[in-house]
Amino acid sequence: MIPAPFDYYRPTDIAGVIALLEEHGDDARVMAGGHSLIPMMKLRMAEIPHLIDLQDVAGLGGITIDGSEIRIGAMTTQADLIDHEGLAAAAPILREAALQIADPQVRYMGTVGGNVANGDPGNDMPGLMQCLDAQFTLVGPDGERTVAARDFYEAAYMTARTDEEVLTCVSFTAQPGGAAYEKQKRKIGDYATAAAAVQLTREGSTCAAASIAMTNLSDVPVWSPAAGAALADTPVDDSAIKAAVDAALADIDPTEDNRGPVKFKRHVAGVILTRAIKSAWARA
Amino acid sequence: MPDKMHIKVTVNGQDEEFLAEPRELLIYALRERLNLTGPHVGCETSHCGACTVIVNGKSVKSCTMFVGQANGAEITTIEGLGSPDALHVLQETFREHHGLQCGFCTPGMITRAHKLLEENPNPTEEEVRFGMAGNLCRCTGYQNIVKSILAAAAQMNGAQEAAE
Ligand SMILES: Cc1cc2nc3c(=O)[nH]c(=O)nc-3n(C[C@H](O)[C@H](O)[C@H](O)COP(=O)(O)OP(=O)(O)OC[C@H]3O[C@@H](n4cnc5c(N)ncnc54)[C@H](O)[C@@H]3O)c2cc1C
Ligand code: FES
Ligand code: FES
Numbered sequence: 001m002i003p004a005p006f007d008y009y010r011p012t013d014i015a016g017v018i019a020l021l022e023e024h025g026d027d028a029r030v031m032a033g034g035h036s037l038i039p040m041m042k043l044r045m046a047e048i049p050h051l052i053d054l055q056d057v058a059g060l061g062g063i064t065i066d067g068s069e070i071r072i073g074a075m076t077t078q079a080d081l082i083d084h085e086g087l088a089a090a091a092p093i094l095r096e097a098a099l100q101i102a103d104p105q106v107r108y109m110g111t112v113g114g115n116v117a118n119g120d121p122g123n124d125m126p127g128l129m130q131c132l133d134a135q136f137t138l139v140g141p142d143g144e145r146t147v148a149a150r151d152f153y154e155a156a157y158m159t160a161r162t163d164e165e166v167l168t169c170v171s172f173t174a175q176p177g178g179a180a181y182e183k184q185k186r187k188i189g190d191y192a193t194a195a196a197a198v199q200l201t202r203e204g205s206t207c208a209a210a211s212i213a214m215t216n217l218s219d220v221p222v223w224s225p226a227a228g229a230a231l232a233d234t235p236v237d238d239s240a241i242k243a244a245v246d247a248a249l250a251d252i253d254p255t256e257d258n259r260g261p262v263k264f265k266r267h268v269a270g271v272i273l274t275r276a277i278k279s280a281w282a283r284a
Numbered sequence: 285m286p287d288k289m290h291i292k293v294t295v296n297g298q299d300e301e302f303l304a305e306p307r308e309l310l311i312y313a314l315r316e317r318l319n320l321t322g323p324h325v326g327c328e329t330s331h332c333g334a335c336t337v338i339v340n341g342k343s344v345k346s347c348t349m350f351v352g353q354a355n356g357a358e359i360t361t362i363e364g365l366g367s368p369d370a371l372h373v374l375q376e377t378f379r380e381h382h383g384l385q386c387g388f389c390t391p392g393m394i395t396r397a398h399k400l401l402e403e404n405p406n407p408t409e410e411e412v413r414f415g416m417a418g419n420l421c422r423c424t425g426y427q428n429i430v431k432s433i434l435a436a437a438a439q440m441n442g443a444q445e446a447a448e
Contacts, residue, residue, distance in 0.1 A: 001309075001328050008289065008306035008352040031353075038348050039330055041307075051306070053353055079342070103418030105333060105396070108342035109349075188417040189331060 003041035006051045013058055014139055014166060021164045022141055024050040030166060032075060032114035035106050036123075060113070060168060065090050068174040074113025074167050078102070081112065091174045093197065097128050097181035103189045116149070117167045119157040122191030126153060127221035128181060131197035131213040134172035140165035153220035177201035177208075178283030182276040183215070184268050186259065192216040193259045194269040196248075196276040200231060202284035207231045212244065212277075217252035217269055224251040227273075236281045244277060245270045291355050295320065296364030306352025310344075311335045313351040314361060322362035322391040326420070333419030336392035337361045343399045345418070362391035365398055374398060374436045383432030385423035393419050397433045405444075406437060 011017050021028050028050035031037050040046040054060060060075040065086050072081070078098040081087060088095045101107060101115075101124050115125040116136060129136075129149035136147050138161055147160045149170075154160065161167060183195035195215035201208045210231035213223040227248035234240035254265040288303040295318060302317050314320045314337065323346055326334030330348040337346045338360040366372030374394045377383065384390040393416070400407065400415040407415065412433050413426070421429060 003307050005305060005307055007287075008350070010352075010355075034350070034353065035330065035348060038350065042309075042328075051350075051352075055353070103333075104400075104415055105336060105343045105345045105418040106330065109344060 001042035003038075004044060004047045004049075006048050008051050008053065010053045010056050012056045014060075014168065017052055017054065017057060017166055018139070018141055018164060020050065020052050021166075026163060028052060028163075030054050032111040032117075033077065033109035034114075035102070035110045036114060036118045036120060054113075054166075063087055069171065070174055071169055071171040072112050073169050074111060074117075076112045078107035078110050078112070078115075079104075082107065091132070091172075091179075093128065093132070093179035093181050093199070097124055097183075097197070100124065100181065100183045100185075100195075106189070112170055113167045116152075116170060117159065117161060119153065119159045121156055121219050121221070122216045124181070124183065124192065124195060124215055127195065127213040127215035127223075128197045129170060129172070130221050130223040131179075131199050131211050132172045132175075133211065134170050136161075136167055137169045137171065138162075138165040139168050144168075150223050156219040175199055175201060178280040180276045180279035180283065182272045182279065184272050191259075194254075194265060194272045196269070196273040198273070198276040198280040200236075200277075200280050200284055202281075205235050207234055207236050207240075207281070207284070210244070210277075212248055212273070214248060214252055214269060214273065217254045217265065219253075222248075222251050222253075224248045226251065231277065236277065241274055241277050245273050248273055289352055289355065291351055293354055293357055293359055295359045296361060304351050306350055308351040309347055310337070310339075310349040310351050310354045310359075311346040313354075314346060314359075320361045320363050323395070324388055324391060326388065326392075331420065332389070332392075333396060334389050334392040336396045336419065338395060338399055341399075343396050343418070360395070362395050365394065372398070373439050374401075374432070377432040377435040377439065378429070381432040381435055382428045383424065384429075389419060389421040389423075393421065393429055397436070401433070401437055401440065406441060407434075409434060 029048045030052045061073045064071045081098040115123045134149045152160045179199040184193045192215050197213045200210040210228040212227040227244045230244040230247045289306050292301050324334040326332035335346045339357050366375045
């Protein structure tokens with residue numbers, strides 16, 4: 001498998017990346033870990049005459065935790081997420097989700113920025129970031145802007161990011177309470193048949209608020225406000241969980257593929273979401 | 285046709301320089317330019333791990349890295365871990381515990397296991413299985429691979445204790 005030829009660039013700052021993106025427009029693309037992009041290039045599903053490797057670009061790495069404000073640089077790998085003790089304490093759902101992505105080799109290379117920018121409905125981080133109400137920082141020729149994860153995804157591989165913009169970091173406010181990421185896959189290293197991210201806060205014996213998002217059950221990640229609302233002000237008992245699952249199932253739109261027919265996927269989605277809610281509640 | 289790139293890498297401690305198109309996959313540069321045929325091409329689709337090498341301290345599937353990307357990197361392949369006269373502990377234990385049958389997956393298995401034990405010198409069986417999940421074997425059923433890695437860990441830790 002030999003990808004189409006390309007010119008290779010390795011700029012050292014964002015300005016250099018943006019200049020190349022402006023110069024070559026549609027013909028240029030950035031590469032982070034390459035573990036979504038290279039397979040596509042090998043299959044010639046992506047042809048990129050000008051490939052801009054981000055590995056040497058300053059300022060794209062690092063995890064900073066300032067009280068409950070968390071900022072994760074785009075080039076942070078899944079392995080970095082897993083290894084970061086401070087992050088595991090502040091927002092353990094990130095490690096939980098990262099451990100369910102691909103396999104060790106892929107996690108050393110795959111980055112948070114690549115995972116959320118890619119726009120593949122199979123990626124796990126987009127749904128997680130919607131659940132956490134994360135903001136994506138984009139830098140382009142006209143400066144910097146932030147877009148909420150919940151507004152970022154338009155269709156498969158179509159996002160709010162323009163061709164000249166680079167995603168530099170992901171940030172969110174860690175919430176008190178419990179959270180969980182549950183995923184059903186056919187084998188380790190597989191994308192989700194269904195996955196769910198749940199975050200909820202507890203007041204005494206009732207749930208004060210909940211946020212629920214699902215992965216690979218539509219052409220975009222699905223954040224379901226109705227599912228979250230179904231848990232709020234309830235003791236998260238069986239009937240509340242069922243109401244939340246029913247609400248989430250009304251918001252997803254899975255298609256049949258080699259992971260199964262639609263009916264099966266909806267069934268799995270319900271099972272996985274139920275597990276995630278119970279696990280998050282037990283931790284709240 | 286884009287220009288060839290001047291690639292400089294350190295492989296198994298040796299500096300190497302050659303010209304290559306940046307799109308060349310690292311596995312082919314290693315096998316065909318540097319004659320390091322230990323890392324194998326299994327699936328060529330980032331799934332099997334037979335091509336695993338260590339790049340700048342990370343276990344990497346070298347079928348999923350462009351040689352341009354690897355420019356400047358420090359790389360270790362199975363050839364850098366042991367030799368027929370001086371087997372690596374993992375090579376010894378794989379032999380002893382029948383951690384291989386056809387041997388096709390073995391260079392990737394051992395290169396990955398080496399990194400795993402570096403990061404976690406005393407893994408549980410479950411941690412070995414999880415840490416080796418990016419490497420597929422069609423022959424052994426994994427049982428003896430796991431045994432071999434646990435045996436290597438025990439041996440390396442024993443040697444460490446003896447030295448202390
Ligand atoms: C065998 C295998 C199994 C996998 N399983 C899973 C899985 O279960 N779950 C999962 O979520 N992922 C999975 N992945 C994908 C993996 O996590 C990818 O690494 C990740 O999706 C993309 O990250 P990357 O850094 O490799 O991005 P790249 O492949 O480098 O880039 C992906 C896309 O994002 C763009 N991009 C990258 N960085 C930026 C940036 N900073 N700004 C703007 N655009 C950017 C690129 O232009 C490209 O279009 C798997 C991959 C493999 C090979
Ligand atoms: S040949 Fe690289 S993962 Fe199979
Ligand atoms: S020993 Fe044959 S593939 Fe593993």
